[in-house]
Amino acid sequence: MGPHTLSQVLRHIPILNDPRLLVGLDTSDDAAVYKLSDDQALIQTVDFFTPMVDDPYLYGQIAAANALSDIYAMGGKPLLALNIVCFPDCLPHTVLEEILRGGAEKVKEAGGIIAGGHTVRDAEPKYGLSVTGLAKPGQITANTGARAGDVLVLTKPLGTGIIINGIKAKLVSEAAASEAARSMSALNKPASEAMLRHGAGACTDITGFGLLGHASEMAEASGVTLEIDFSALPLLPETMDMARMGLIPGGAYNNREYLRDRVKLDEKLKPEEQMLLFDPQTSGGLLLSIPAPGAEKVVGELAEQGVRAAIIGRVLPREEKLIRVLADARC
Amino acid sequence: MVHKTVDCRGLACPQPVINTKKALEEEGITSITTIVDNDVARQNVTLFAKNAGYEVAGETKDGVFYLHINHQSGALPQKEAALQQPKTASPAGLAPVYLITTNSLGQGSPDLGQVLIKSLFTTLAETDPPPAALLFLNTGVFLTCDGSDVMSQLEKMHGAGTAVLSCGTCLDYYNIKDKLKIGSVSNMFEINNRLTGPQKVISIA
Numbered sequence: 001m002g003p004h005t006l007s008q009v010l011r012h013i014p015i016l017n018d019p020r021l022l023v024g025l026d027t028s029d030d031a032a033v034y035k036l037s038d039d040q041a042l043i044q045t046v047d048f049f050t051p052m053v054d055d056p057y058l059y060g061q062i063a064a065a066n067a068l069s070d071i072y073a074m075g076g077k078p079l080l081a082l083n084i085v086c087f088p089d090c091l092p093h094t095v096l097e098e099i100l101r102g103g104a105e106k107v108k109e110a111g112g113i114i115a116g117g118h119t120v121r122d123a124e125p126k127y128g129l130s131v132t133g134l135a136k137p138g139q140i141t142a143n144t145g146a147r148a149g150d151v152l153v154l155t156k157p158l159g160t161g162i163i164i165n166g167i168k169a170k171l172v173s174e175a176a177a178s179e180a181a182r183s184m185s186a187l188n189k190p191a192s193e194a195m196l197r198h199g200a201g202a203c204t205d206i207t208g209f210g211l212l213g214h215a216s217e218m219a220e221a222s223g224v225t226l227e228i229d230f231s232a233l234p235l236l237p238e239t240m241d242m243a244r245m246g247l248i249p250g251g252a253y254n255n256r257e258y259l260r261d262r263v264k265l266d267e268k269l270k271p272e273e274q275m276l277l278f279d280p281q282t283s284g285g286l287l288l289s290i291p292a293p294g295a296e297k298v299v300g301e302l303a304e305q306g307v308r309a310a311i312i313g314r315v316l317p318r319e320e321k322l323i324r325v326l327a328d329a330r331c
Numbered sequence: 332m333v334h335k336t337v338d339c340r341g342l343a344c345p346q347p348v349i350n351t352k353k354a355l356e357e358e359g360i361t362s363i364t365t366i367v368d369n370d371v372a373r374q375n376v377t378l379f380a381k382n383a384g385y386e387v388a389g390e391t392k393d394g395v396f397y398l399h400i401n402h403q404s405g406a407l408p409q410k411e412a413a414l415q416q417p418k419t420a421s422p423a424g425l426a427p428v429y430l431i432t433t434n435s436l437g438q439g440s441p442d443l444g445q446v447l448i449k450s451l452f453t454t455l456a457e458t459d460p461p462p463a464a465l466l467f468l469n470t471g472v473f474l475t476c477d478g479s480d481v482m483s484q485l486e487k488m489h490g491a492g493t494a495v496l497s498c499g500t501c502l503d504y505y506n507i508k509d510k511l512k513i514g515s516v517s518n519m520f521e522i523n524n525r526l527t528g529p530q531k532v533i534s535i536a
Contacts, residue, residue, distance in 0.1 A: 169345040173519060175504050237500050241518040246348045246379030250371040271378055 045070035048128020060102025066283035067129035072192035076135035083117025086126035143221035145201035146289035155191035156285025159239030166242035198294030206284030228313035229329035243272035251280035268327035
């Protein structure tokens with residue numbers, strides 16, 4: 001659902017104030033956080049979606065990596081996961097077996113346990129997980145913790161929405177498609193562990209609302225403005241080629257419409273470069289707000305583990321707009 | 332002047348862009364009107380056509396968008412720009428485009444394959460007119476990088492106006508982008524434009 005519709009609908013849900021609920025509905029965060037004791041907090045999230053790739057095993061991996069990511073974005077470790085499945089009668093059972101195998105392997109890689117699940121008959125397959133995780137209450141990397149003076153780190157390349165569209169159009173090379181698949185199915189576990197080691201103040205994962213959608217949630221919740229340097233953004237191979245050809249997902253246009261008054265984009269950015277900033281991501285990376293020395297260490301340590309992270313901007317005191325995007329901060 | 336109408340009503344993204352692209356690539360088509368019924372398709376088709384060097388004028392009737400796509404007056408679209416590339420093209424015909432996807436010609440002994448590929452480039456460098464473009468993909472990109480056996484032949488053709496393009500994804504994949512010695516880094520979009528241009532395409536695989 002688009003950010004505009006979602007915020008309209010959620011307005012009518014009463015917000016309950018309980019001191020044990022550390023993160024709830026009000027700050028547009030990735031997961032709910034509930035304080036169990038002074039040294040333990042429970043993190044709860046759910047995420048599922050329709051297939052974006054043809055291979056059921058890969059789809060299972062991506063959906064699971066995406067659901068687990070919400071736990072990582074809060075600074076937690078996954079404990080238990082429950083499968084959520086919608087599946088049609090007309091497809092062979094082996095397809096579902098492959099989806100679940102992909103999901104189970106990702107949960108295992110994350111150090112969690114799949115403890116059950118629920119299935120519903122539906123015309124179109126859908127898969128995802130409800131995940132329960134644990135964190136230390138003092139280490140929750142909520143959206144509210146970005147501070148002016150921090151820098152911004154993004155831990156996966158952008159462009160999955162555009163590349164998926166390009167794959168549908170049969171214009172993406174095999175090498176670029178498998179690079180995108182690798183990126184979408186990769187856990188945000190190393191990125192989450194690195195940010196906890198080096199003192200990130202805030203974190204969110206980049207998914208359906210695009211880089212600027214999720215960045216603006218963080219800016220709003222923290223009362224700051226985020227400055228993003230377009231030239232520093234890590235991109236999946238062939239993303240700009242596909243964007244230039246007009247292979248922009250509809251969700252990107254929805255995201256741009258919703259954010260129109262909250263972001264200021266450099267006039268030097270070409271139309272396709274602007275759209276990339278709103279491109280809905282499937283199982284995207286983490287966006288961190290972190291002091292500069294820690295950021296360098298996070299990027300360096302992740303590079304050693306084969307994770308493409310980059311410093312993409314900085315946190316400023318709150319200005320009129322939530323986000324400011326420069327074409328090239330070096331100019 | 333051949334005009335074509337491409338009706339994309341009811342089609343989901345990315346189909347309107349693909350259908351528009353296919354129509355523009357057809358022989359002899361100089362202008363098209365793409366009809367779409369949603370704003371995402373309108374914006375995407377416009378973005379595609381403008382970036383491919385066309386002029387786009389849009390009108391709306393009863394919630395349906397009519398996008399009139401024409402060659403830009405003054406500037407030539409990429410497809411025709413390719414046509415002008417080989418300045419030495421003989422009037423009898425256009426110089427061909429070579430698509431090179433290997434650094435070893437043919438199957439069998441790799442040593443023989445390398446001898447043959449060198450022989451091919453020596454021959455190409457002597458042809459008149461020289462090729463319009465050399466497109467290097469997959470292991471073909473090793474030929475445009477440091478350590479290539481055919482650098483002098485490439486330099487001769489490049490100097491005579493032959494476009495030398497190496498696939499960026501391939502250079503990245505083999506981790507040799509910093510070793511590129513001749514021509515420029517290209518992408519599938521540009522390569523595809525060359526392949527669908529008016530020249531004859533010869534594949535070396």
